[in-house]
Amino acid sequence: MGLPKPRTQEAQQPSSNKQAKAKTNQSTFIKCCHVAATGASKHRELLFALLGGIFLLAGYIAEQTALAGSSAITLYLLSYAIGGYYKTKEGVLDLVKDRSLNVEILMILAAIGAAYIGYWNEGAILIFIFSLSGAMETYTFQKSEKDLSALIEMAPAEANLIDEKTGNARTVPVDTIEVGDRVLIRPGERVPVDGVVINGETTVDEAALTGEAVPVTKTYDSQVFNGTINGKGSMTVEVTKKNADSLFQKMIQLVQQAKSERPPTQLWIEKIEGPYVITVLMMVALMIVIPYTFLNWGFEETFYRAMVLLVVASPCAVVASVMPALLSAISTGARNGVLMKGGMYLEQLSKANAIAFDKTGTITKGQPEVTDSILTDKRASDEIFAAVAAVEHQSNHPLAKAIFKFCQKETEKQLPEVLTIEDVTGYGVQAEIASDKWLLGSIAFMKRSNIVGYPSDWKAWERNRQEEGKTIVYAAVNDEVVGAFAIKDQIRKDAKETLRELQKAGVKTIMITGDHEATAASIAKEAGVDDWISESLPEQKVEEVVRLKKKYGSVIMVGDGVNDAPALAKADIGIAMGSGTDVAIDTADLVLMKSELDKIRLSLRLSKRMNRIVKQNLVFSMSVIVLLIIGNFFQQVSLPLGVIGHEGSTILVILNGLRLLKT
Structure with a gap:
């Protein structure tokens, strides 16, 4: 075997491309190892439970053969230790950190008690089924959270x-x-942005x-x-x-927030879990003392029945009645473009008796167009159009954009410089061009600024446009009205159907808008709302929501703008359109990602289904507990049967909750 050939300088010093490739390969290898480790750890609880089951089976076989005795007990102990590791760890940590008793402690005590009186086999069966049930719970929770993981992975x-x-x-x-x-x-x-x-x-x-x-x-x-x-x-x-x-990052944050919050029902269950466990332990103590002392039961039978009571009275199924259903509903909503910021909002949604809608951008498309205009002869039309276009170009309001687009087409003049501009929330804007003071806004803005004069023949023009559901914006310069623009925003194509479905469900629909009464009435009639409230400024919207809450009880508010944010916060449930402002989205409790109103119906259905399934789970789980306790008192329930009944009911309520993963 010859000596290795000396490497050249090029071979000794790899190129930057080779280094990059090596780093890439190393990174890929590390990533693969991480994925493999993650996959193994994800199913480790299930593997421990199955391994505990194998030792249980081996112990049972040893018990039936000549190996009976210490060998069988050793195998059962391994089944206890391995199969019960995760649940024992969970129960002890909760006991030490939170100083609270839980269902895991009940299971541990029952298994130890069974072993104490020689029922190693029954105790090992208890540990195996309980640990297997816990592993299945973990798996189903991971399944219900899959949509969030997929979302995070999709973020470029x-x-x-x-x-x-x-x-x-x-x-x-x-x-x-x-x-x-x-x-x-x-x-x-x-798309990364x-x-x-x-x-x-x-x-x-x-x-x-x-x-x-x-x-x-x-x-x-x-x-x-x-x-x-x-x-x-x-x-x-x-x-x-x-x-x-970005909308995508906010979506991830909202889903994470929703999955971490607890609805009132779940909070109530968690609150009573500790006292309930203490009550069960007291019942077990009485079960040991009373039958043995007063009913002439043997000690072994009495102790055995007490251990069965520990198992069947455990509230595992009750505890699992809410969260799988809630997480499934939130995941289904997220898949269909509805983001919910917390479980309590989803639980309360179907209890609303009225729903209030902002008009622009909610019931309507939010893309208005100028359909008519009228000018005085005080100034040249070119001058008016150019000045109005210059002022409205400074604003992002939908009405301002519509007026700017219209006026820009109507004038060939260069737009003048706007020296100062001030937004008067709820009314309009005032600006200074050269030495002129311009005001653009509603008739209320004109009256507020003591501008009342405009040609008398405008009255008929104004009335006809308002009857057609058009919004009128007036233009005034130096305290004189010189023009008016009629603007129409089309009803969303899904608005009418959504409103009809809500009314069929017994929910009152109300439109709240800052428009003039005649315009509001026309839009309300076209859309089909039950009632409407016109000429509402942002602070008045809040007052109207308060009034509606007094009248109807629970109220939902739907909006998209900055001026809707206070009302969204005041309502029992605030719903924001995904195309709306960041302030509205941040304030709301639910967000319609594609701004489709019919997703409100989906949300209400999800809420009703979730509440119905939670009630089914609670009634079923508590009924099973009562029946098993009665059966145990009459000595008709063995420890393995009690475990199967108890854990079986837990698995059933989880699977029932997972039905909400389907739309």
Whole structure:
């Protein structure tokens, strides 16, 4: 065997490409090891339970053969130790850390008690079935949380940032992307940011956010969202939100928050669990003393019945009656574009007697258009249109955008410079152009500013437009009205059907809007709401919600704007449209990701189904406990049978809750 050949300088010093490849391979190997370890640890509790079952079977076989005695007991002890490891650890940690008794302690005591009087086999069966049931509970909880894990995995970690100077794209972490940056999204890639398309045409699969399987066409100025999947086209997107503020990241945060919170029913169950366990232990003590002392039962039989009582009176099924159902309902809602911030909101949703809607962007599309305009002869029309366009260009309000778009088309003049501008919430805006003071807003704004004069023949024009459900915005300069614009926002296509279904379900529907009475009445009639409240400023919306709560009890509020946030917070349940403002989304308790009103019906159905299933679970689990306790007192329930009845009922209520994973 010859000596190895000396390596060249190139071989001794690998290139940067080789180093990168080595690092990639190393990273891939570590990642694979991590995945394998995670998969093993995820099922470790189940493996321990099955291994405990194997030692139980071996102990039973040894007991039936010549190996009976110490060998069988040793195998049973292994079954106790391995099979009961996780549940014993859980019970002891709760006892030490929280100083609270739990169902695990009852099971441990029952198994030890069975071994004490020589019933090793029954005690091992108890441990095996209890640990297997616990492993199945863990598995079902992991299954119900699968949607959240899938969401987190779908969040892109990198983006192709376009360099402003060179125009080339380079890969950077999404957390470093700033608002205003431009990102290249190639075919088949996940969209890494929230933004608007500035170049390219493609289709995007938004099922991760909305539950809608049909891809959506994206062209210039279309909105795209983080976490969705680009189709066959390429597009350049201008970033409108940082990664932490994106709709997808908020969706993940909301689902995490919802899964960590407990509804009132679950909190009540957890509150009484400790006192209930103490009560069971007292009953067991009495069960040992009374039959042995006063009913002439043998000590072994009395002690055995006390251990059975420990098992059958345990509230495992009661404790598992709520959370699997809740997590399943939240997961189903998330898959279908409904985010819930907590279990208590989902539980309370179906108890609402009335639902109040904001108009613009909620019942209507929120994309109004100017249909008519009227001007005085005080100033040239070109001058009026140019000035109004310049003022409204400063605002992001839907009405302002509609007026700007209309006026820009009607004038050829260059837009003048707006020196100052002030937003008067709920009324309109006032601005200064050259030496003129301009006001744009509602008739209430004009009256508030002591501007009352406009041609008398406008009355008929105004009345006719209001009867058609159009909003009128007035323009005034230096305390004189010089123009008015009639604006119409179309009803959402799903609004009428949603309102009808809510009314069939016995829920009163009310529209709250800042529009003039005639406009509000027209929109309300077209949409089909039961009642409407017009000319409401943001603070008045809160007062109206309070009034509705006094009248109807529990009230839901649906809105999308900054001015809706106080009312959303005041209502029993606040629902925000996904296309709404960040303030509304942050304030609301539920978010409709695709801004589809019919998802309210889905949410109400989920709430009703969940509450019904929880009631079924509670009645069933408590009935089983009562029947097993009575059967045990009449000596008709053995320890293995008690374990099967007890753990079987627990598994059944969990499976019943998991039915909510189906829409």
